[in-house]
Amino acid sequence: MAEKLQAIRGMNDLLADQLPFWQQVESAARELFADYGYREMRVPVVEHAQLFQRSIGEHTDIVEREMYSFEDRGGDRLSLRPEATAGLVRAAIEHGLLHNQRQRLWTSGPMFRHERPQQGRYRQFHQIDCEAFGYPGPDIDAEVIQLSARLWRKLGIRDLSLSVNSLGTPDARRRYRAVLVEYFSARRAELDADSRRRLEGNPLRILDSKNPAMRALVDGAPRLVDHLDDESRRHFDRFLDLLAGTGIAAEVDPRLVRGLDYYTRTVFEWRTTALGAQDAVCSGGRYDGLVELLGGEPTPAIGWALGIERVVGLMQAAGIAAAEAAPAIYLVMSGERAERAGLALAERLRDALPGAGVLANMEGGSFKAQMKRADKSGAAYAVIVGDDEAARGVAAVKSLRTGAAQQEWSWDELPGRLAALVPAVGVSGNNDGR
């Protein structure tokens, strides 16, 4: 045998058994976006590397060490997208979507970051993104969170907690940053190695340290909320007020800072304790300066991204079952003559029962084997055609899930009879909780 090739590390195959969970998440999101008036948009997976360097920030971990970047045959420096917002903003500007306009948009697809894989963290991962442009006020901040909260409800996910914070304007953040550097520099000896490194590049991240030994030091640090500019302060207070009005519980977390440079004012994160070391399931915030930074007119914006792998992981951890549609009918065909007639009959059944699922037996097999397959497929009924039935132009219909007596109908009446039977049974789930 030839040498076997493997998938790239951190890039997963999604097998059929897993997919019902994904489809449930994706269709739930799709429906909600439509309900809230968000329109879908799709952008390329590859962009100029510069786009991400400019938007995410040169000195972020994503840009410094996690991007898949390469030169194409034409010598252009390209990157696989590590997140969706930059590409979406680029496209929105390029197509004039933000010219004097407000947009509620969403997108989804694969993202790429070259990190060490672990539970809930992969090199190719998938996000669903929600973005709103042209809305400066705090009401939209509350709305996008409302949308996400409804998604959890729809999927049956509980036990997520919402943390919120405000990063203020870039100016306010710069001033705060200076205060913070001063504070930590004076206590340099107490900092761990990671924090010392952060002190140079991204001092705000020290606040986010998971090292318990750093806790007291971090708790004593000056707080960003105390250094907000007045306008951001008002925005944040009103946002909290609006959010409270929606009934969604949130905790203000002064240590919540984001890893991407472009965030301003409101930031938030839905967290879990069910996924090992990865606690962020969905997070986002305002990025009021990004559109201008990427060459558009100044346009306020806010958005969030959710990690599909993590949401699916939550569903599985919580024992939430994703229903896999079982076929309504399994067609057993025994004998050459029956097979010939059976394939045509299967088509007639599909015409009469769209969406119900008519699974035709293939590759023959003993009668017993076919009945076993019928059972295993989860089908509600076995439609049996042997050479005897084929000769008489009839089919036997046996219920596999109830004790109902087997019946025999002619091919002409079969579609109608089954159509009357199947809706009552519905598309029964073949769900064993995997």
Added chain:
RNA sequence: GCGGGCGUAGCUCAGCUGGUAGAGCCCCGGAUUGUGAUUCCGGCCGUCGCGGGUUCGAAUCCCGUCGCUCGCCCCA
């Protein structure tokens, strides 16, 4: 980039202190010629991750290597 754990049939795993591999599931067939899910019988399935070393002999010991996984970092 740094640390821990693990690599035996398609899957889940057993194989104690070395004597060239086993179970369950899956799949196929059979148990009165055409009626499934239970049960019983049989069959199929392995370069024991790879390379080297120790040994009369290694899946079992040692070294290296690759891979997977969890954690640090970071983040969805």
